[in-house]
Amino acid sequence: MPALTTLIDGIIDAIGGGANAATLRSKLLSLKEQTEAFEAAHAYLLNENTALEKKYADLQSQVSQPKHPVSEAKGTDKCPYCNKVSGVLQDIKPDPIWGGIGTKIYDYKCSNCGKTYDKQVES
Numbered sequence: 001m002p003a004l005t006t007l008i009d010g011i012i013d014a015i016g017g018g019a020n021a022a023t024l025r026s027k028l029l030s031l032k033e034q035t036e037a038f039e040a041a042h043a044y045l046l047n048e049n050t051a052l053e054k055k056y057a058d059l060q061s062q063v064s065q066p067k068h069p070v071s072e073a074k075g076t077d078k079c080p081y082c083n084k085v086s087g088v089l090q091d092i093k094p095d096p097i098w099g100g101i102g103t104k105i106y107d108y109k110c111s112n113c114g115k116t117y118d119k120q121v122e123s
């Protein structure tokens with residue numbers, strides 16, 4: 001499939017070389033054929049691009065709207081009040097008695113019942 005510019009250059013050269021009308025006509029016809037092929041390819045790519053843009057927008061809206069709220073997804077600890085694994089770690093503090101040596105206080109907030117609680121964790 002010759003490039004359109006190659007065909008045009010051929011026509012310019014033919015005119016420069018004094019080619020007759022029949023030669024120019026046949027060169028212009030093949031230029032027309034190629035132009036039509038490029039137009040069809042262009043239309044196909046435009047359609048494909050529109051479809052891909054739509055797909056991308058759909059995927060982007062799925063990414064920005066997670067199915068589960070992040071606070072629920074992060075629940076890692078069993079809540080002592082409602083017994084669901086929905087305790088979300090809020091903060092880690094040094095143990096006030098031991099001054100951070102050996103143990104730490106993990107602060108949790110339950111995303112199910114909303115209560116807060118701590119746990120002493122040995123590190």
Ligand SMILES: [Zn+2]
Pocket residue numbers: 079080081082083084086110111112113114115
């Ligand atoms: Zn709870």
